[in-house]
Amino acid sequence: MKRIYFDHSATTPVDREVAELMLEYMTDKFGNASSVHAFGREARKAMEDAREKVAALINAEPREIFFTSGGTEGDNLAIKGVAYANRKKGNHIITTGIEHHAIFHTCEYLEKQGFTVTYLPVDENAMISLEDLKNAITDKTILISVMFANNEVGTIQPIKEIGQLAREKGIYFHTDAVQVAGNYPIDVKELNIDMLTLSGHKFYASKGVGALYIRRGVRVEEIQHGGGHERNMRAGTENVPGIVGLGKAAEIAKQDMDKKVAYVTGLRDKLIAGVMEKIPHVKLNGHPEMRMPGNANFSFLFIEGESLLLNLDMKGIAASSGSACTSGSLDPSHVLLAMGLSHEVAHGSLRVTLGKGNTEADVNYFLDVVPEIVERLRSMSPLYGS
Amino acid sequence: MKRIYFDHSATTPVDREVAELMLEYMTDKFGNASSVHAFGREARKAMEDAREKVAALINAEPREIFFTSGGTEGDNLAIKGVAYANRKKGNHIITTGIEHHAIFHTCEYLEKQGFTVTYLPVDENAMISLEDLKNAITDKTILISVMFANNEVGTIQPIKEIGQLAREKGIYFHTDAVQVAGNYPIDVKELNIDMLTLSGHKFYASKGVGALYIRRGVRVEEIQHGGGHERNMRAGTENVPGIVGLGKAAEIAKQDMDKKVAYVTGLRDKLIAGVMEKIPHVKLNGHPEMRMPGNANFSFLFIEGESLLLNLDMKGIAASSGSACTSGSLDPSHVLLAMGLSHEVAHGSLRVTLGKGNTEADVNYFLDVVPEIVERLRSMSPLYGS
Amino acid sequence: MYNDKVMDHFSNPRNVGEIKDAAGVGEVGNAKCGDIMRIYLQVENDIITDVKFKTFGCGAAIATSSMVTEMVKGKTLDEALTISNQAVAEALGGLPPAKMHCSNLAADALHEAIKDYIAKKGK
Ligand SMILES: Cc1ncc(COP(=O)(O)O)c(C=O)c1O
Ligand SMILES: Cc1ncc(COP(=O)(O)O)c(C=O)c1O
Ligand code: FES
Ligand code: FES
Incomplete structure (x- = not known):
């Protein structure tokens, strides 16, 4: 029987080129990126190359890219990380009523911890209104998180305008771009984005790897504790094959x-x-x-x-x-x-x-x-x- | 030049058989395990097979295995998960002075949240003393976490005796078995272990995947929020290729x-x-x-x-x-x-x-x-x- | 991690050893932080005619020790005193950031050796 895959928002097949590169970094160039020996240096170099490619995909700097285990972790890190690191500045977060559960349930969790969250309504096309957003901002607002495009109905939000507003007000702006990165052009500088979540398996890299872009200067607290990987932002032995594959997929996506x-x-x-x-x-x-x-x-x-x-x-x-x-x-x-x-x-x-x-x-x-x-x-x- | 790899505690090469299976689940059987269609069912079945194999490796039940992104996440989930879920029972945790940073820094973090942590000393061979452990227990103790074997000097702790003591006192016992699982026999039932962390890349599976064993009945709160994956214990699209590889590696390890x-x-x-x-x-x-x-x-x-x-x-x-x-x-x-x-x-x-x-x-x-x-x-x- | 020049000085360190009855000896660091560097000088007419080192430490510690001995041979004491840790690191084409603080002490050891020489001479 014919098999037709029309569920690319759920996950995508890994490009053969990406998978084969990953295989090489599993069986052959398998070093731990923290090791000082040749195996380790080879792994680290490949990982840093991948960081450059992922950065290039969204016009960020390599040092602004932090690798994660996927979109859900990226969203958790962005929201909790900003909330915990900026608690002294305020306890109010603005998001929308149509976010993915990774944002939604994280916000609900923070509500139990004493944060206040505004969930912006959307119109019949799933668009938020900038007016609503403006009105929701208080002097306690530390974060605006609006998804770039919705995973169910595909609606793309006015990201640039949201970014501009957030920048003017001095509020951090995070966007869940899991559906978008690798599938549609993104320029974090032009769009005034402070943080952006992406996930490999939505653009022909593997499940289990993703990245969070954090603009230089944004204050975020790590949520997974351990060895000081990813410049203390995300502990855990780096998933080198996954990361190398993510880099390759980013490179292919950009072409x-x-x-x-x-x-x-x-x-x-x-x-x-x-x-x-x-x-x-x-x-x-x-x-x-x-x-x-x-x-x-x-x-x-x-x-x-x-x-x-x-x-x-x-x-x-x-x-x-x-x-x-x-x-x-x-x-x-x-x-x-x-x-x-x-x-x-x-x-x-x-x-x-x-x-x-x-x-x-x-x-x-x-x-x-x-x-x-x-x-x-x-x-x-x-x-x-x- | 000859290249000799003598750093298996840092990471291991992925078995070719494991890597090739992963490749198949990336390019071909690439479905999202949550999808209801054929691609999704195929992925879920492979994932549940892997769960059985990982369970068999340590003599647990499949439903007691929760997949993670690696050892660091497993340790974070075990320690924070028990701490947060059992806060009402007590706020005291006992661990050792020789744990991996994934345990150590997580405990330090919890200390900032109002938990009290005892770090047991070790002798010149890196052994803890059961006497010290006994003396450290208070009526506020909710968790004992002692690593199965140390990653630097290899010392294996008296796990069975610790498990027995913990069981008698009604205190949860977690062990970081990242160095051990797949490389040395483990029987969680015989050893009275309530929770156990393992990581794929230490036994010839890939980086970026691991598992936490949680004995049925142990109360643990999830720490990564989102879709209700892994029976609400760990949100995030399951890393199917990684998990399938982990299962295969567990099977090979057991032979x-x-x-x-x-x-x-x-x-x-x-x-x-x-x-x-x-x-x-x-x-x-x-x-x-x-x-x-x-x-x-x-x-x-x-x-x-x-x-x-x-x-x-x-x-x-x-x-x-x-x-x-x-x-x-x-x-x-x-x-x-x-x-x-x-x-x-x-x-x-x-x-x-x-x-x-x-x-x-x-x-x-x-x-x-x-x-x-x-x-x-x-x-x-x-x-x-x- | 290290560039080729650092690795060259690490794998073929110049002027390793001791000078018997050296005119000046300088030691810095301690085993606690991982570095001990000892520099021996021979001096004639305020010119450093010979220099040797012994170092307990990482790749950077050994490479900087080796480099500083190359830099000072034949220099006057005044010239040698102007050499900074930074200059040694630069002569090596740079060191990893994590290594800049704890291993980059070779110039300090040199300065200690010069001080020792001056103190001995003054007696
Ligand atoms: C918009 C959006 N955010 C977050 C996620 C979660 O990402 P991941 O599946 O990598 O955990 C997804 C996909 O599941 C998504 O579509
Ligand atoms: C004892 C121990 N615990 C935890 C970890 C962390 O596991 P992972 O590297 O999978 O994050 C390691 C290895 O780095 C380890 O050796
Ligand atoms: S109609 Fe059967 S579950 Fe909804
Ligand atoms: S001797 Fe420790 S960093 Fe150089």
Whole structure:
């Protein structure tokens, strides 16, 4: 059976070139980067090369890049690290109602520790308003954390304007760019970003490795204690193969990024147009223009996401859903609810996320099989046609 | 030039079989273990297989294994996790003066948060005394954390007796077994261990992955917040390739472990005997019998460890040292000092750690080149012969 | 970690040894912090005619000791006194930052040796 992968926001395959480089740094050049001998120096050099490449991807300085075990750790370090290090300045944090759980649950945890958190609302396209943000700022605000682009509906926030506002007010600005880094251009200097989280497995590097960019001068306290790795910001033997792979993936991502963005956007637009044309009672979730190249998110009214996913899976198509049933939780996606979708509509959501490896044939196949699946499920639904 | 790796306590090469399996789970079976589709199910199944294998390595149940990013994270989670979850029961922790920085600095951090920590002293062989441990227990003691074997001098603690004492007193017992797991038999049930940290890169799996064993029923609070991965104990997209590799390495380690232990011990004993015979003014650090199979740690009087390392490196031999100069810190190894070594003697320490890939020829080469290096450095030393 | 020049001085240190009945001997550092450097001078007409060292320490400590002996041979005492630890490190093409403080003491040892010579002569 054909296997089509349309779930690039969940994770991406590792580029073969990246994986093979990692293999070399596991079996052959396997030294611990802290060792003084030849094996160690070889590892350290490769790690520092990778740091330069990751820095180049987002126009940061190498010394502003701190390697982590992934996006979740990066988010934890950014939020807790700033909160703990700047407690004397204030205890107020501003974020949004559509952040990833790595931000959301970290903020909830900090609330139990005496911090106050404002969760900005979003409009029906999942956009925050700069006005709301301005109004939320108090003289106790130490951090603004707004995700660069949403992982479910793909909406890209006005990052530059947020950065400018934060800079003017002297408040640190962190952005969770896990969906964005490597898939869409980022310039931390131009965008006034103080901290940025990225994760390897979202742009063709491995799971288990990521980085946090911390602008020089930003005060952050480490949260994982031990040996003084990463200039005391993140203890733990450095994951050299993972890091080397992250560097390679960053290098590849930077090459012809505009071309790849255009290619993926083209496929995605074709897919959206096809779905809207072929299937009635469909809603496109997320911003019509300000959205990630690979993201399409639909609500198919009258049906439920998990059944849709399972049917697609039987046809060899991998996608995801914001339905509660998928995640095993009681509520559907907090993002879709925050955008004002009703529970029913949220339950019927399907996220299709394309990557550079997808082809027009994949999209055509999808457009061939989805209408009949939707039709079949609707014919079984008590909500439909009544 | 010959390259001989004698620094297995710092890190090990990844077994080719392990690395190739990881490659497969990066490029091909690359799904996110949380996804419901075929790619996701394939990843989850492989991850759960790995959990069984890691559990089998230490005679735990699969559901007692929680994957982490390595030993440092495991230690942080164990110590902070128990401290935060059991704060109401007490605020006293007992550990030793020779723990790895991952334990030591975590404890220091907790001291700033209102916890009290007792650091048990060790004798000249780096052994703690059960009597000291007994005396340190108060009715506020919630955790005893004693490393299974020391990473510098290899001394193995009386784990079973500590576990028994802790069990009798109803106090949780954690052990940092990063040096031990995969290299020496462990049975958590027989040894009464409640929590145990292990790290992949110390037994031929990759850097960036490890596990914490938490006995069923032990109360631990998560420290990394986000999606509810690892049954809410450790948020973050699971490092599937790393985990699959960890499982494979655990499986390989379990096969013929006794044979490998005997083989490495044999080589190590030959190396120790050769050094003691050929070089005057040498001290063997660590316990004469209760020590890790691969560990030899010497103090070469009158010379300094880093110069020794650099000279060995020029001959293609990779080893390590507890000298302050190696680490860039001001003091030499806290372990050697805790054992009562003077600063000079600690500065002249050399750690040689053997692994299953070493051969008798490696040992012979070492015994050939070391005497002249030591002699040359001593001839330059103002401390020697004066 | 170390550049080629440092490694050269480390692996082929110049002027290792002692001078019997040296005109001046200087020692700095202590074993606690990991460095001991001892410098021996022979002086004629205020010119350093011979210099030797013995060092207990890391690669940087040995390399700086070796370098300082090369720098001062044939110099007058006044010239030798102007050599700083910084200048020694620069002559080696730089040292890792972590090594700048504790191992970069060779010029201090030299100055101690000169002081010792002056004190002995004054007697
Ligand atoms: C927006 C966003 N933030 C954070 C994360 C967490 O990153 P990781 O999976 O590397 O832990 C993800 C992906 O899961 C994400 O999409
Ligand atoms: C005894 C001990 N504990 C903890 C660690 C930390 O583990 P990791 O290197 O996986 O972070 C190490 C190794 O560095 C170790 O030897
Ligand atoms: S419909 Fe079954 S879990 Fe939601
Ligand atoms: S002798 Fe210790 S840093 Fe040089």
